[in-house]
Amino acid sequence: MKENLKMTFAKDLEALVIPWNKSPQCDSEKAQDYYWLPILDLSEGRAKVGITPEGVWGIAKDGCIRILSDERSYVFLLPILEKSPQAAFSLIAEGFINIGLSREYLDLFPFEGVILAALKSNSEYWSSMGLQWVGLFVRTPELQVSLEVLSREGATQEVRHRARKLARYR
Incomplete structure (x- = not known):
């Protein structure tokens, strides 16, 4: 079921006609830039959680984006646990809606x-x-x-x- 949702998500991301943010990857020896869309503010606006066109989550802070690619990288999202689950779900769903996507993609967070x-x-x-x-x-x-x-x-x-x-x- 989640695989179908991921495939639909990828198609919907590809179909978006809005400007994508572009940021260099944090702590990278390669000067690789990532395109991404903000989904929610984290840590009182000091960081933005976003999604790449490939459906990969990242967190943007201090002018660069950190791609969440392994278990250790999820520590950067710990502040979301300080919100009530209902508030966190609502913020993420609202972020998807704001960029023209369905709230059903909340299941992919x-x-x-x-x-x-x-x-x-x-x-x-x-x-x-x-x-x-x-x-x-x-x-x-x-x-x-x-x-x-x-x-x-x-x-x-x-x-x-x-x-x-x-x-x-x-």
């Missing part, structure tokens, strides 16, 4: 990657934020393993207990 980054962060704050979001999504094996690890190695007893409780109830 990398929430799982962000939650995993929070759970693996070794931070009491971010682990707690991630735990608040875990129950909203289908439990993948990777999320389950992260919960089990956090239940043993979490920063505080409270985090470990919450993770243990969530790990038990799939």
